[in-house]
Amino acid sequence: xxxxxxxxxxxxxxxxxxxxxxxxxxxxxxxxxxxxxxxxxxxxxxxxxxxxxxxxxxxxxxxxxxxxxxxxxxxxxxxxxxxxxxxxxxxxxxxxxxxxxxxxxxxxxxxxxxxxxxxxxxxxxxxxxxxxxxxxxxxxxx
Numbered sequence: 001x002x003x004x005x006x007x008x009x010x011x012x013x014x015x016x017x018x019x020x021x022x023x024x025x026x027x028x029x030x031x032x033x034x035x036x037x038x039x040x041x042x043x044x045x046x047x048x049x050x051x052x053x054x055x056x057x058x059x060x061x062x063x064x065x066x067x068x069x070x071x072x073x074x075x076x077x078x079x080x081x082x083x084x085x086x087x088x089x090x091x092x093x094x095x096x097x098x099x100x101x102x103x104x105x106x107x108x109x110x111x112x113x114x115x116x117x118x119x120x121x122x123x124x125x126x127x128x129x130x131x132x133x134x135x136x137x138x139x140x141x142x
Contacts, residue, residue: 015042
């Protein structure tokens, strides 16, 4: 499934990842599963920067969906900039888009990923409405 960043979206954060030798697969490319780890690192770093801590209290974000479109292979050594955008802010969920830019290759885009996170009451294991304080922090993209 292809998806793109809507033009109205604003870059919210950029997170640098240094590709490690162990991130590669047998073909010498960054293993596809690593991109999901990189997205997680970028998303958690962004949420921490804006004061949203995960897994604390009785409410938190839980991932409902992730996907990634791989555009170009990346090999060690490489430094990636993972750009974070919010493409959709729903009643209880948010869609994060992450663009993977290879800094050493003129910031060419090597992948783009999507992660849908749902705000959940952890005691009841049920989706609940996003608190206004979180909506206000995430609504910078509009």
